[in-house]
Amino acid sequence: MSYGVEETVTEHRALRLRLATTAHFDSLVAAFETTVPALSDEEALTQLASDWAAFVRGLEWESPSGFVRTATWRPSDLLQHAGSRSRSVVWTIVHHAIAARLHRIEPATIRDTHLRIQAHTTARPGTVLTLDVPSAQLRSFGTNKITQGGAELDRALGDLLEDIGLPRPSALRR
Template sequence: MTYDVTETDVEYAATRVQLRTNAHFASFVAAFEMAVPELTDRDAVARLAEDGDWSGFVRGLQWEAPSGFVRVGTFRPDALMRFAGSPTASAVWLVVNHGIGARLFRQDPATALYSPLRIEAHAARDAGTVIGFDLPSASFKSFGLNKLTQAGAELDRALGDLLEDLGMPRPTALRR
């Protein structure tokens, strides 16, 4: 079977932010995972199945996750990469703000390619931790819709707030 396809290529500039902090890796991971609690899709669907109240669900998350972000995935590539000879401790998180994510998805389901956000942290070679992520606003601006650009800017602000809550200064790229 074959399908007809229309192809669209959209080039855009991504901005990767990298922060180096003196925080010990294990301490940073623990603080991050406390500030951004885990909420799997299965658990979220189970909560919503009780009453279907999306607004109540999003408001309720603010009590559990004051930053607005929850972790929908946690990966530890270091466990596998250790076998390849790379001993660096590393964690990757998929984080989502369900309120903003829902608005993004309503405008264009393809935004799910960039939401949840990916945040990576690894132990620095000389001590401390390196944190990296792509600037959310760059990805969502590429869709060419003002509402998505605005939502990307909201995610930038929320991510900056989260980093400040974790004891770091707001990165320059997230100051607007």
């Protein structure tokens, strides 16, 4: 079977933010994972009980920045066997309230509202955090409400970084 397809290509600019911190890797990972609680889709559906507003309020009670971790991956556990000495963790986080609002406007935004953040060690002391600035991708949809949602995600992400003890990066300023 074959399906018809209408193809659209949209070029968009990504902004990658790299924060080289003096934070010890284990301390930064612990702070992040304490501040951003894990919540799988299955757990979210169990908690939801058909009252979306109460669900979102509950998330904001648990996580003041509004973000939850939907996935945690520790690639260094595997890659150490290939000779890598760097420790690394990658988190996928989502702010359900903002993601839901943007999804109602344009379902394709869900790909850009689930944010990936990586923490890794280098030869120098400290930890490097790497992430993409959400508003840069979301701006490419060309819709003001989606662009505003991207700016809200930037602010919430800046709040989260402050919550774990890092200064707000200039790219995420209010």
